[in-house]
Amino acid sequence: MTAPLLSVRDLRVDLKTRIGTLHAVRGISFDVARGETLCIVGESGCGKSMTSLALMDLLPRVAKRSASGLTFDGQDMMRPRVAEKLRGRRMAMIFQEPMTALNPAFTIGDQMVEAYLFHVGGSRAAAVDRAAQMLEKVGIGSARSRLGQYPHQLSGGLRQRVMIAMALMTEPELLIADEPTTALDVTIQAQILRLLKDLQRELGLAIIFITHDLGLVSRIADRVVVMYAGAVVEEGSAAEIFEAPAHPYTCALIDCIPQPGKTERGAHLGTIPGVVPSLIGRQEGCAFRDRCALSEAVCARPVPVRGHGSHHWACIREVAA
Amino acid sequence: MTIAISKPSRLLRNPSLVVGLAIIAAMLFVAIFAPLLAPHDPYMQDITRRAVPPVWYEKGTWDNILGTDQLGRDYLSRLIYGARVSLLIGFSVVAISGVIGTTLGLLAGYFGGRVDTFVTFIVTVRLAMPVILVALAVVALFGGSIWVVIAVLGLLKWDRFAVVVRSTTQQIRALDYIASARTAGASTAWVLLREVLPNIAPQLIVIATIEVASAILMEAALSFLGLGVQPPLPSWGLMISEAKSYMFFSFWLIAIPGTALATLVFAINLAGDGLRDLITPERS
Amino acid sequence: MLIYILKRLGLALIVALTVSVIAFALLRASGDIATALAGEGATPESIAVIRQTYGLDRPIPVQYLSWLWDVARGDFGQSYFFRTDVAGLIFGKIGNTLILGAASLAIALALSIPLGVLAAIYSGSIIDRAVTMFSLMGQALPSFFLALALIMVFAINLRMFPASGADSWRNFVLPALTLGYYITPPFMRLVRAGMIDALNTDYVRTARAKGLPARRVVFKHALRNALVPVVGLVAVQLGLLMGGSVVVESIFALDGLGYLAYQSISYRDFPVLQGVVLLLSLAYVVLTLLSDIINAWLDPRLRAA
Numbered sequence: 066m067t068a069p070l071l072s073v074r075d076l077r078v079d080l081k082t083r084i085g086t087l088h089a090v091r092g093i094s095f096d097v098a099r100g101e102t103l104c105i106v107g108e109s110g111c112g113k114s115m116t117s118l119a120l121m122d123l124l125p126r127v128a129k130r131s132a133s134g135l136t137f138d139g140q141d142m143m144r145p146r147v148a149e150k151l152r153g154r155r156m157a158m159i160f161q162e163p164m165t166a167l168n169p170a171f172t173i174g175d176q177m178v179e180a181y182l183f184h185v186g187g188s189r190a191a192a193v194d195r196a197a198q199m200l201e202k203v204g205i206g207s208a209r210s211r212l213g214q215y216p217h218q219l220s221g222g223l224r225q226r227v228m229i230a231m232a233l234m235t236e237p238e239l240l241i242a243d244e245p246t247t248a249l250d251v252t253i254q255a256q257i258l259r260l261l262k263d264l265q266r267e268l269g270l271a272i273i274f275i276t277h278d279l280g281l282v283s284r285i286a287d288r289v290v291v292m293y294a295g296a297v298v299e300e301g302s303a304a305e306i307f308e309a310p311a312h313p314y315t316c317a318l319i320d321c322i323p324q325p326g327k328t329e330r331g332a333h334l335g336t337i338p339g340v341v342p343s344l345i346g347r348q349e350g351c352a353f354r355d356r357c358a359l360s361e362a363v364c365a366r367p368v369p370v371r372g373h374g375s376h377h378w379a380c381i382r383e384v385a386a
Numbered sequence: 387m388t389i390a391i392s393k394p395s396r397l398l399r400n401p402s403l404v405v406g407l408a409i410i411a412a413m414l415f416v417a418i419f420a421p422l423l424a425p426h427d428p429y430m431q432d433i434t435r436r437a438v439p440p441v442w443y444e445k446g447t448w449d450n451i452l453g454t455d456q457l458g459r460d461y462l463s464r465l466i467y468g469a470r471v472s473l474l475i476g477f478s479v480v481a482i483s484g485v486i487g488t489t490l491g492l493l494a495g496y497f498g499g500r501v502d503t504f505v506t507f508i509v510t511v512r513l514a515m516p517v518i519l520v521a522l523a524v525v526a527l528f529g530g531s532i533w534v535v536i537a538v539l540g541l542l543k544w545d546r547f548a549v550v551v552r553s554t555t556q557q558i559r560a561l562d563y564i565a566s567a568r569t570a571g572a573s574t575a576w577v578l579l580r581e582v583l584p585n586i587a588p589q590l591i592v593i594a595t596i597e598v599a600s601a602i603l604m605e606a607a608l609s610f611l612g613l614g615v616q617p618p619l620p621s622w623g624l625m626i627s628e629a630k631s632y633m634f635f636s637f638w639l640i641a642i643p644g645t646a647l648a649t650l651v652f653a654i655n656l657a658g659d660g661l662r663d664l665i666t667p668e669r670s
Numbered sequence: 671m672l673i674y675i676l677k678r679l680g681l682a683l684i685v686a687l688t689v690s691v692i693a694f695a696l697l698r699a700s701g702d703i704a705t706a707l708a709g710e711g712a713t714p715e716s717i718a719v720i721r722q723t724y725g726l727d728r729p730i731p732v733q734y735l736s737w738l739w740d741v742a743r744g745d746f747g748q749s750y751f752f753r754t755d756v757a758g759l760i761f762g763k764i765g766n767t768l769i770l771g772a773a774s775l776a777i778a779l780a781l782s783i784p785l786g787v788l789a790a791i792y793s794g795s796i797i798d799r800a801v802t803m804f805s806l807m808g809q810a811l812p813s814f815f816l817a818l819a820l821i822m823v824f825a826i827n828l829r830m831f832p833a834s835g836a837d838s839w840r841n842f843v844l845p846a847l848t849l850g851y852y853i854t855p856p857f858m859r860l861v862r863a864g865m866i867d868a869l870n871t872d873y874v875r876t877a878r879a880k881g882l883p884a885r886r887v888v889f890k891h892a893l894r895n896a897l898v899p900v901v902g903l904v905a906v907q908l909g910l911l912m913g914g915s916v917v918v919e920s921i922f923a924l925d926g927l928g929y930l931a932y933q934s935i936s937y938r939d940f941p942v943l944q945g946v947v948l949l950l951s952l953a954y955v956v957l958t959l960l961s962d963i964i965n966a967w968l969d970p971r972l973r974a975a
Contacts, residue, residue, distance in 0.1 A: 123878055153881020160872060160879075168873040170894045170968070179890075180880035231880070510681070511688045513906070514951040518913035519931055520696075523943055526935045527700060603812055607917050610814045611932065626815060637822055644815035652810035659806065 069096035070238055070271050071120070071156075074134030078115045078295075080127050085345045089115040089128070091295040099238065102265065102272045104282040104303075106318070107292035110341055113275045116292070117243045120273070121158055122148035138238070154184040157232035161244040163224035167216035173227055174212030181234045199230040203260060222253035226260070233264065241273045246281070258285055279318050283307055288375070291315050294352035295344055301376035311371070311378040313357045351380070403660025409653030417469040424463035425451070428620050432458035437636050452642055455625070456632055461639070464620040465646055471621045472602045472650060475536055479601035480594050482540025487547020488590065492578055494548070495555025502552070509548050517542050518607065525613040535614050539601050546593055554586045588665035595658035599651045606647055622647045675963060682959045689951040690741065693944050694734050700940040706750050746945040751937040756945040760927065767926035770845055770919070771911050775904065777850025778857050783897075786861025787888065790896075793866050801862070805855040813852045813914050817921045820844045834923035845922045849914050853907050860903055864896030871895075898968050905957035912950050 078090035090112040097103045105113045119130040122142070135142045137156065142148045152158070160166045168176060177199070178192035185192075193212065200208035203226040216224060225245060232240060242261065246254040262285060265272055274285060282289055286303040291314065299312040310316045342352055351357070354364035359382070368379045416423055432454070439446045440453040440461070452461040494505035524538045559582070567577050606623030608614030615621040617628070622643040629639030697703065704721040705712070721727050725736060740747070746756035789801035824844060825833035831843045868874060869892050877891040878884075915928035923929065927946055934942035 121879055123875060149881065151881075152879060158879040160876065162872050165872040166876045168877065168891050168895070171891075179886075180882055183882060183886075228876070507681075507685070507688075510685050511692075514685055514689050514954045515692065516912050516947060516950045516954075518916055519935075519943070519947050519950070522916070522932070522935045523696060523940075523947070526938060599809070606812050607814060610812075611917065611920065613935065623812070623814075626812075626818070630818065633818060633822060634826060640815065640818050644812065644819070647812055647815065648807070648810045651812075652806060655806050655809055659802070 067098070068139065070099045070138055071097040071273075072134060072136045073120070074132060076116065076119060076130065076132040076135060078112065078119050078124065078128055078130050080125075080129075082127075082345070087345050088347075089295055089344055090119065090130075091348070093290075093292070093295075093297045095290050095297065095300060097239065097271050097273060099271050100265065100269045101287040102274055102285050103288050103290060104274045104276060104286035105290045105292060106276060106279055106282055108277055108341060110344075111292045112295040112344075113277075113292050114243055117158070117241050117273065117275050120148075120241060121152050121156065123152075123158075153180050153237075154235045155237050156239040156241065157235070157237040158241040158243065159225070159228045159232050159245050161247050163221050163228055163245075163248060166228055167224060169216055171215075172212065173214055173216065173219070177212070177227070177231045177234060180231075184235050195234060196230070199234055200227070202233075202264070203227075203230040204256075205230070222249055222256065225249060225253075225257055229257075229260065229264070233268070233270075236268065237270070239271045239273065241275070243275045244277070245274075247276070247278070254281075261285070291318070294342055294348065296348075296352065297379070298353065299376075299378040301372075301378075305376040309376075311376070311382075312353075312380050313359050313382075314353045315378075317356075400660045400663060402656045403664065406653045406655075406657030406660055409649065410657060413469050413650055413653070414473060416466055417473045420466045420470055424460075424466045425449075426460035426463045428459060428463040428467045429618055430459060434458065437632060437639070439636065440638055440642070443638075453636075453638065455629065455639060461642060464625060465622075465643060468620040468622045468625060468643065468646070469650070471532065471615055471619060472605065472647070475532065475539070475605045475615075476598040476602040476654075478536045479539040479543065479605075480597045482536070483542075483544040483597060483601075484547055484590070484594055486541070487544030488551050488583075490544070490548040491551025492555055492582060495552040496559055496574075496578060496582065498556075505548065505552065509545055512542070512545050515542075518604070521604070521608060522611065522613050525608060530608075530613055530616045532615050532619065535605055535608060539604055543597060543601060543604075546597060547590070550589055550593055551586055554589050555582055558582055558585050588661075592658055592662050592665065595654055595661060599654040599658070602647070602654075603651055674966060678959055678962050682955045686952055686955050689955070690738060690948060691734070693948040693951070694737055696947065697940050697944045698730070700938070706940075707748065741948070746948070747941040749934075749939055749942045751934070751939040751942070756941050759930065759942060760945050760949060763926050763930045765926075766924060767912075767915055767919070767928060770842060770849065770915060770924065770926060771908075773842055773846035774849035774853060774911060774914075775907075777846055778854045781850070781854045782857035782861055783893075783900075786858045787865055787893065789858075789862045790865030790869060791888065793862075798862075801858065805858045808851055808855040811851075813848055814917050814921055816851060817844070817848045817918055820848060821921075835925075841922070841924065845918045845924050849911065849918050852914050852918075853910055856907065856910075857900060857903060860900055861896060864899055865892055868892035868896045894968075898965055901964050901968065902958075902961045905954070905961040908950075908954055908957055 073096070074094045075092045076090055076094070077088065077092050080087040080089055093112075093116065095103065105116060107113050115124070115128065118124045119128075120135075120142075122130075124130055132143055137148075137151055140147055140151070142151065167173070174193060174196055177196040178189065181192045181195060182189065196212055197208040200211055205211055205223065205226055211219075211227075216227075219227065228245075240261075245261075246257050249257065258281065261272065261274075264270060272285075274282075276282060283303065286306075288302050289300070289306040290297055291299040291306070291312065293314050299306065299310070299315045306315060307319065310319055340356075342348065342355065349367075350365040351360070351368045354360040357364070361381070363381055368381060370377055370379050371383060372378055435450070435454050436458045437456055438450050438454040438458075441448055441451050443453075446453060450460050450462065452465060455461055455464065490505050490508070494502040521535075521538050521542060525534055528534050563581065567581050572581075605614055605621065606626075609621040609623035610627040612627060615624055617624060625643040626640050626647075629636070629643075633640050700706075704717050704724065704726050707724070708717045708720050725733065728736075737747075744757050746760065748754070749756050749759055752759055785801050785804070789798040792798050821833045821844065824830045831840050833844070835841050865888075869888075871892075874887060874892050877887045882891075912928065915926065916932050917928075918924070919926050919928035920932040927949075931943060931946045934940070934946065
């Protein structure tokens with residue numbers, strides 16, 4: 066097996082707040098291989114967006130990251146300025162809100178070429194040519210004239226395509242997509258997902274796809290990381306997660322997915338009762354135990370990590386009931 | 387939107403507000419009890435003791451701690467009585483301008499439509515007029531007195547109240563409880579005074595502090611130019627103006643009222659800043 | 671865009687006309703013009719002659735319209751004190767005020783943009799607090815007190831710059847410093863607030879994610895958007911600048927519009943005051959109009975509207 070493109074070991078993100086330190090990410094580890102799609106799944110507030118920002122070293126100033134290991138193609142990204150040099154060139158990111166992610170004051174073309182000129186160099190004309198090429202690649206017609214337009218002249222779906230094209234200008238090896246389709250309607254969502262899949266095949270791109278929507282995950286993931294309250298509760302291949310979920314939280318989430326044929330129209334989808342525990346201060350034992358139907362007294366004690374092969378989960382149980 | 391006011395722990399963690407309020411309180415105390423605190427009569431001239439320097443100079447005496455002015459009047463006593471003029475003018479001007487501006491802003495924000503267009507128009511016209519020139523002209527026409535200064539500044543400086551109250555009222559008007567109060571048959575006046583006004587009070591207090599500071603500075607400028615408070619009343623602006631010709635020999639005659647003025651205005655603005663922090667909803 | 675400009679132009683015109691009514695009323699309120707023009711000790715007969723010559727016996731609305739027509743042609747009437755025409759008087763002085771205003775504005779922007787950006791980048795830190803304190807102190811220091819202190823230090827003690835007059839650029843240094851410092855705080859606050867907002871936007875995060883250097887992110891992506899409201903403030907601050915120039919010009923005896931206005935008030939020379947007030951108001955109206963158009967141009971979203 067070749068070395069992973071991205072390797073994350075014991076990554077933590079802490080935020081100082083007035084009422085104490087908030088541990089948004091609590092020591093998570095995972096690998097991403099070249100060309101694969103890793104989905105990070107969890108409810109809002111579970112730390113998945115913080116994880117993605119920590120990888121890019123884009124955390125807000127109040128947040129501090131730490132890790133025992135964070136390497137991209139063998140380079141130690143915890144060393145100062147390493148992530149800064151890699152981002153926008155070998156690793157790129159797209160965001161949830163295409164409506165606000167582009168600067169209203171500059172044209173699409175200007176925003177697309179500026180990072181390319183900075184990282185790759187060359188003439189402006191060559192960069193503009195490449196931008197037009199990339200717009201065509203993401204399915205935007207009359208690319209040349211689009212380059213002269215401002216963000217407000219484009220629809221949300223088009224803007225997200227522009228974001229993708231812009232992210233791929235420098236042929237990055239890793240694309241981090243933080244809920245890229247959440248703000249879009251369902252048809253556009255499907256188009257964007259297909260586009261990402263196609264581009265991945267064509268460019269050998271590794272993708273970290275962050276979402277709360279397990280339905281999306283089942284359509285695009287090679288491997289899945291399930292996060293809850295800042296920690297990884299289960300990790301495995303898409304098949305393992307969907308066919309043999311082991312952690313009660315994953316089971317509960319999967320119950321929430323409507324399945325064509327299986328779920329009756331208007332049927333009540335499974336919802337998980339209770340709320341996510343506070344992320345301030347330390348957490349003893351399983352963080353999910355208050356909402357878990359199977360919890361026992363022993364769940365308040367440190368939780369073992371079980372598993373075999375590529376499939377791991379953090380629960381006292383060998384297999385979910 | 388939750389507005390957290392008057393939680394003691396947050397108040398103490400807001401040093402701007404505490405320091406600002408402390409200085410204002412001290413100045414208010416001095417102004418109110420001026421007759422008891424002033425060591426001398428502020429109007430008593432003594433030709434034999436003109437421009438005695440403050441006590442920290444070699445020729446200074448403890449009898450006149452801040453020295454005497456060019457007419458031999460005790461400078462500390464004049465400074466203490468000057469605080470009265472500044473504070474009286476600051477608060478009275480804002481009482482007038484606050485009522486005018488808030489009324490206009492409430493009406494424009496609540497009724498919208500033509501009322502809003504009309505108020506916006508008046509505000510624009512008002513902003514187009516150079517305040518200090520108009521104030522100077524009016525004082526020149528009607529003569530300088532503390533009441534004329536209060537009236538003219540109060541009638542001119544309501545624009546900020548109107549602008550802020552208008553936009554805040556627009557936001558509040560859209561909220562559910564206003565709509566429910568209206569459908570419940572509450573009269574317009576009742577809704578404006580009992581539902582809208584209390585909700586814009588925090589913003590009003592912040593603007594009021596800024597405006598008090600600005601009115602005090604404006605009065606000082608008018609008096610400095612000789613078209614504000616008239617002698618022998620001790621206004622800090624006037625004291626600086628009177629000392630101008632002596633500044634080469636006795637700069638402290640200017641420095642003392644200047645520092646007092648700057649300190650008071652600084653304290654008010656500091657408190658205003660602290661208040662703004664206090665009422666701004668915390669970002670998560 | 672064109673419709674927007676036309677609408678704004680219409681509003682500006684109505685505001686300008688209203689201001690002209692107020693300026694006209696100001697002069698009428700100051701007393702009988704014919705008596706003032708005739709000078710002290712004039713006989714009732716000569717006053718009556720003047721009243722007829724200047725058309726002061728006509729109904730007020732007619733007088734207003736004929737006055738407005740005169741103003742539109744650049745005739746602002748006669749000065750009681752200087753015994754010359756007001757327009758000539760004003761245009762002889764306006765240059766000094768424009769130089770002073772431009773220099774003060776340049777100083778204010780040169781101070782407030784870097785300081786505001788710095789405070790925003792390090793918001794909440796010691797640097798931010800220091801900048802905020804500087805701005806609060808700037809607001810608290812009366813301009814005339816600062817002016818006198820500058821005269822004391824740089825004109826009297828160090829003899830670096832003259833304390834009065836308008837003969838060379840050296841005469842403008844102290845007044846421009848005073849006035850520039852006086853208008854710096856509002857600009858600094860606006861730049862700081864705008865930059866804090868801009869730095870928290872998604873597009874700035876995008877720019878950082880693209881791997882652009884911090885300098886480029888701050889100065890291209892954030893500052894451009896943060897400066898949009900500053901353009902508007904430049905126009906609004908003109909009023910403050912002119913108000914300040916009355917005080918500053920009279921302290922430094924700088925022979926400009928502000929000094930002229932101050933003199934006209936002292937001498938009760940109301941036609942001159944009326945001219946200055948009218949001119950400043952019109953300047954405000956024109957500048958806000960321009961700034962709205964520039965804003966629309968800076969913000970492409972408004973261009974379409």
